[in-house]
Amino acid sequence: MTYFIDRRANAKHKSAVNRQRFLDRYRTHIKRSVEEAVSRRSITDMERGEKVSIPARDISEPVFQHGPGGKRSIVAPGNKEFVEGDRLRRPGAGGGGDGAGEGAASNQGEGMDEFAFTLSREEFLDFVFDGLELPHLERKNLVDLDEVRPVRAGLSREGVPARINIVRSMREAHARRIAMRAPIRRALREAMEALAEEERKDPVLRNPARITELKAEIERLEKRLEAVPFIDTYDLRYNNLVDQPQPSSKAVMFCVMDVSGSMTQAHKDIAKRFFLLLYLFLERNYEKLELVFVRHHTAAKEVDEEEFFYSRETGGTIVSSALTLVEEIIEARYPPGQWNLYVAQASDGDNWDDDSITCRKLLVERLMPRLQYFTYVEITPHAHQALWEEYERVAAEYAERFAMRQIVEAGDIYPVFRELFKRRIASS
Amino acid sequence: MTRRTPIATGSDWNFEILDAFEEEIARLADEYRLDTYPNQIEVITTEQMMDAYASVGMPVGYHHWSFGKQFLAVEQAYRRGQMGLAYELVINSDPCIAYLMEENTLMMQVLVMAHACYGHNSFFKGNYLFRTWTDASSIVDYLVFARKYISECEERHGVAAVEQLLDACHALQNYGVDRYKRPSPVSAAEEARRQKEREAHLQAQVNTLWRTIPGRPREEDALPGMADEEDPLGLHEGGRYPPEPQENLLYFIEKNAPLLVPWQREVVRIVRKLAQYFYPQRQTQVMNEGWATFWHYTLMNRLYDEGLVDEGLMLEFLQSHTAVVNQPAYDSPYFSGINPYALGFAIFTDLRRICEAPTEEDRQWFPDSAGSDWRETLEFAMKNFKDESFIQQFLSPKVIRELKLFMVVDDDQQEMLEVAAIHDERGYRRIRESLATQYALALREPNIQVYSADIRGDRSLTLRHVQDSRRPLARSVYPVIRHLYQLWGFPVQLESVQDEEVVRRYHWPLPEERRRD
Numbered sequence: 001m002t003y004f005i006d007r008r009a010n011a012k013h014k015s016a017v018n019r020q021r022f023l024d025r026y027r028t029h030i031k032r033s034v035e036e037a038v039s040r041r042s043i044t045d046m047e048r049g050e051k052v053s054i055p056a057r058d059i060s061e062p063v064f065q066h067g068p069g070g071k072r073s074i075v076a077p078g079n080k081e082f083v084e085g086d087r088l089r090r091p092g093a094g095g096g097g098d099g100a101g102e103g104a105a106s107n108q109g110e111g112m113d114e115f116a117f118t119l120s121r122e123e124f125l126d127f128v129f130d131g132l133e134l135p136h137l138e139r140k141n142l143v144d145l146d147e148v149r150p151v152r153a154g155l156s157r158e159g160v161p162a163r164i165n166i167v168r169s170m171r172e173a174h175a176r177r178i179a180m181r182a183p184i185r186r187a188l189r190e191a192m193e194a195l196a197e198e199e200r201k202d203p204v205l206r207n208p209a210r211i212t213e214l215k216a217e218i219e220r221l222e223k224r225l226e227a228v229p230f231i232d233t234y235d236l237r238y239n240n241l242v243d244q245p246q247p248s249s250k251a252v253m254f255c256v257m258d259v260s261g262s263m264t265q266a267h268k269d270i271a272k273r274f275f276l277l278l279y280l281f282l283e284r285n286y287e288k289l290e291l292v293f294v295r296h297h298t299a300a301k302e303v304d305e306e307e308f309f310y311s312r313e314t315g316g317t318i319v320s321s322a323l324t325l326v327e328e329i330i331e332a333r334y335p336p337g338q339w340n341l342y343v344a345q346a347s348d349g350d351n352w353d354d355d356s357i358t359c360r361k362l363l364v365e366r367l368m369p370r371l372q373y374f375t376y377v378e379i380t381p382h383a384h385q386a387l388w389e390e391y392e393r394v395a396a397e398y399a400e401r402f403a404m405r406q407i408v409e410a411g412d413i414y415p416v417f418r419e420l421f422k423r424r425i426a427s428s
Numbered sequence: 429m430t431r432r433t434p435i436a437t438g439s440d441w442n443f444e445i446l447d448a449f450e451e452e453i454a455r456l457a458d459e460y461r462l463d464t465y466p467n468q469i470e471v472i473t474t475e476q477m478m479d480a481y482a483s484v485g486m487p488v489g490y491h492h493w494s495f496g497k498q499f500l501a502v503e504q505a506y507r508r509g510q511m512g513l514a515y516e517l518v519i520n521s522d523p524c525i526a527y528l529m530e531e532n533t534l535m536m537q538v539l540v541m542a543h544a545c546y547g548h549n550s551f552f553k554g555n556y557l558f559r560t561w562t563d564a565s566s567i568v569d570y571l572v573f574a575r576k577y578i579s580e581c582e583e584r585h586g587v588a589a590v591e592q593l594l595d596a597c598h599a600l601q602n603y604g605v606d607r608y609k610r611p612s613p614v615s616a617a618e619e620a621r622r623q624k625e626r627e628a629h630l631q632a633q634v635n636t637l638w639r640t641i642p643g644r645p646r647e648e649d650a651l652p653g654m655a656d657e658e659d660p661l662g663l664h665e666g667g668r669y670p671p672e673p674q675e676n677l678l679y680f681i682e683k684n685a686p687l688l689v690p691w692q693r694e695v696v697r698i699v700r701k702l703a704q705y706f707y708p709q710r711q712t713q714v715m716n717e718g719w720a721t722f723w724h725y726t727l728m729n730r731l732y733d734e735g736l737v738d739e740g741l742m743l744e745f746l747q748s749h750t751a752v753v754n755q756p757a758y759d760s761p762y763f764s765g766i767n768p769y770a771l772g773f774a775i776f777t778d779l780r781r782i783c784e785a786p787t788e789e790d791r792q793w794f795p796d797s798a799g800s801d802w803r804e805t806l807e808f809a810m811k812n813f814k815d816e817s818f819i820q821q822f823l824s825p826k827v828i829r830e831l832k833l834f835m836v837v838d839d840d841q842q843e844m845l846e847v848a849a850i851h852d853e854r855g856y857r858r859i860r861e862s863l864a865t866q867y868a869l870a871l872r873e874p875n876i877q878v879y880s881a882d883i884r885g886d887r888s889l890t891l892r893h894v895q896d897s898r899r900p901l902a903r904s905v906y907p908v909i910r911h912l913y914q915l916w917g918f919p920v921q922l923e924s925v926q927d928e929e930v931v932r933r934y935h936w937p938l939p940e941e942r943r944r945d
Contacts, residue, residue: 002450002467002545004443007476008530014479015499021591022496061494062599062907064874070899071839075863077766078757079834079850087844088836117500118507 023123029054030119034127050124053114125280148243159238173235180228188221249287251340251372253279254329256322258347260297261314267379270410271346272309274377277417278344286340292329296322298352302329317350319387320358327366336370343371349378349385356386363394368401376404377416431735439533439744446528449538449736450545456730457546460803462723464549465564466523469541477529478502480517486702487519488571490578492594516720518544520552520709522564535744538737542727547720554811555715557708567705573620574698581691593692596911597678597699602873604678604700605707627690673877673892677912678703680878686887687917696915711814711869718772719810722780725749725773755831766863774827775818779806782824789825797822820864825856835862840898871896879923887918895926901934909936 023030033052066072082088119127155168195214198206255275257268283289293308294300297315300322326343334341351359368374376391378384388404395402405416435452436445450469457464472480482499483489519525526544528537552558582590597604674680678700682693709716728745731737737745755770756762782790783802791798797805809822828851835849835858849855849862865871879892889912893901901924913920913936924932 005470007470007472015482017491018496021493025493062904064908065902065904067900067902069840071897073835073837073862075833075835076758077755077831077833079832082834082847084850086847117504
């Protein structure tokens with residue numbers, strides 16, 4: 001007896017739990033690979049999985065086995081030139097020699113140096129964020145948004161034919177028909193009864209004039225009954241739509257970085273990671289995310305990603321130049337009513353002496369009121385300078401939307417990122 | 429024989445076609461008196477096949493990271509095209525579950541049905557090891573029970589604790605089998621009912637074992653009446669405990685480990701039971717695959733002879749079959765040991781030839797089989813042997829010649845390897861013997877047994893490894909005894925013994941003090 005079962009529609013991913021267990025167990029190994037990938041890839045190129053290798057010995061499942069040595073005999077197929085008594089050199093330094101001939105060893109991974117597999121895109125991002133719970137950033141306040149979306153809001157008597165609600169219209173028509181016909185029907189019934197009564201009388205006693213009158217009345221009423229329209233303009237109901245202000249699904253992220261001589265490539269790599277995290281984070285929250293790269297030394301310039309991270313400049317630093325440029329770009333291309341604006345700034349803390357005060361003024365007066373969030377990371381092991389102190393004052397004023405942290409080495413980025421957004425959850 | 433029109437041509441299939449083929453295969457199998465469980469054929473997707481692979485052929489498995497690792501490995505290999513998934517996956521259960529992958533061509537589906545649903549299926553039902561060690565009707569129930577129990581444990585005691593325990597059990601699962609005692613398989617419902625009873629009973633037993641009051645006068649032990657009451661198991665009657673070496677390490681742990689709590693004992697038991705379920709499969713690879721391959725070959729040819737499949741399908745089949753039974757030579761880059769399909773198929777095919785057209789050589793070597801009814805002889809061979817004894821009994825000189833088998837002796841005390849035998853008159857017997865030994869599970873895995881548990885002293889556990897021809901243990905011994913230490917809870921040592929003499933000792937935890945001395 002045999003029966004077929006089509007299981008194709010059944011759930012896939014039966015191994016999902018086991019897969020996750022594996023990933024959890026080798027978290028540290030995988031994280032290392034992921035971190036390498038992060039520094040290798042471009043910011044916008046994070047939406048792929050990643051191939052990960054783990055040294056096989058680290059994940060082997062040990063069992064008792066024979067080691068090399070001792071005396072054993074091996075039977076192998078495909079003899080060509082050997083005759084009994086031949087002596088052979090031990091093949092290779094592998095020790096095991098023809099060891100593969102020993103049955104079918106069931107140990108997967110034994111003998112392989114690396115256990116390689118591919119992380120899916122989601123898993124990869126999970127590792128990038130290291131299981132970090134992404135805080136749900138508040139979207140831009142509804143009041144100052146121009147973007148609207150039509151929302152269903154009950155029914156109305158007016159509207160365009162395309163929005164007719166048929167069921168409700170028919171129901172209305174039905175009700176109206178009942179209401180309008182009822183009095184006519186009642187009158188009709190009375191007339192019929194009167195006629196019947198008249199006709200039941202002895203023919204001598206009948207009143208022919210009354211009968212004619214009643215018959216005419218009945219005919220008139222029947223006509224009226226028929227004249228009640230099946231559907232009328234009053235019956236029509238339309239689905240009503242109202243415009244509701246809509247949180248903008250567009251965001252723009254400004255990456256601002258100091259590229260003066262004091263910023264080394266190591267500094268930039270750290271900054272890149274930070275920008276990357278913010279980018280990924282925003283990307284998950286907005287349908288559309290644009291990136292603007294602004295780099296500056298004494299003068300600011302908008303550049304593409306490649307130039308932003310990898311070209312070298314020398315000279316001094318004037319931070320306000322970048323902030324001014326950001327403001328100009330916002331004015332020109334990103335009206336705050338339609339865009340959520342994020343600025344991430346990275347610097348080593350150097351600034352021209354008097355410029356820090358200008359920066360604070362610029363921020364407090366011009367930029368902060370429009371921005372969704374401003375993050376500043378200072379990549380330096382040294383003591384803070386004027387810029388930090390001025391920014392601290394900004395932070396005091398805009399505690400909700402301004403965040404700053406110091407990063408000394410790459411390892412600090414994840415914690416700092418987490419901290420930046422954790423505080424935000426607490427305050428919101 | 430009347431030739432009929434093919435049931436279907438081309439490579440597309442649907443359920444009606446599969447049904448029609450299944451019916452024909454069943455008819456032919458019946459003609460050959462193949463005794464099978466009912467078949468439950470499941471059509472699945474690639475992804476589901478990878479899932480099935482990853483859970484080592486258990487239709488329902490408990491969760492463990494190692495299955496995830498397996499899955500990733502399979503997935504990677506499959507994506508890169510290093511591995512085809514299609515061939516077969518069949519589960520020793522009643523009804524016998526076989527998987528067909530939706531992407532397979534019609535030929536592949538027919539082939540897999542013949543191979544798995546009639547080949548493997550009849551092997552599972554007939555072979556003595558499977559009959560003794562597994563209960564096909566209850567395995568799926570038991571797996572369901574195991575999965576539920578383990579996930580309950582995870583809920584109660586945390587995933588990490590259960591995982592650690594499973595890691596340790598997995599390391600020892602090859603030593604979770606009684607080789608000589610007949611086990612009694614039970615069903616899941618029964619198992620769940622018994623499990624509660626067992627918990628209490630087992631713990632009581634362990635408590636008795638470890639209820640050793642230090643400094644107890646010896647005379648008291650000597651009183652037979654007293655000892656019986658206080659010590660119903662007779663465990664404390666001096667001498668070594670256990671009195672006989674125990675080969676089933678997991679069983680010993682389950683019954684005797686002092687510190688395990690009841691749920692942990694149950695988990696040990698689950699791993700042990702599953703190891704027992706897979707034990708016959710590990711011992712009958714060559715036979716099982718050989719038998720299934722022999723039957724798919726025979727049945728496919730019959731389908732062709734009757735005209736139920738066309739030349740195109742047959743050519744596709746032959747190409748696939750040839751690939752399956754291909755045996756690369758030892759020096760080929762594709763060589764990865766002896767191909768069990770090739771060896772098994774060759775032996776069964778040759779056995780049929782010996783029955784039907786024996787030569788003088790066959791009459792000498794196989795006086796009982798030569799000229800006998802082939803179907804009965806093959807049935808006998810399938811039912812009553814395992815790889816080791818099957819090769820010992822039925823590997824014919826002709827197969828040795830065809831595969832050009834040769835035997836090399838690797839002795840670490842000699843500088844060179846020696847070719848001890850080749851496929852000639854003098855070599856046949858030696859090769860046959862050596863190849864049979866190669867498949868003996870007892871020699872493939874190091875022989876390790878529980879030697880003594882120091883129940884009066886420091887509670888340490890001593891294992892003995894009896895070396896086979898001076899072959900030492902691989903370095904994985906340390907991680908394994910570390911796992912064992914976790915289960916036992918007290919120091920563990922392992923002694924390698926050669927000719928009654930301890931040649932090497934492994935300790936866990938590593939004896940720091942001793943090293944300093």
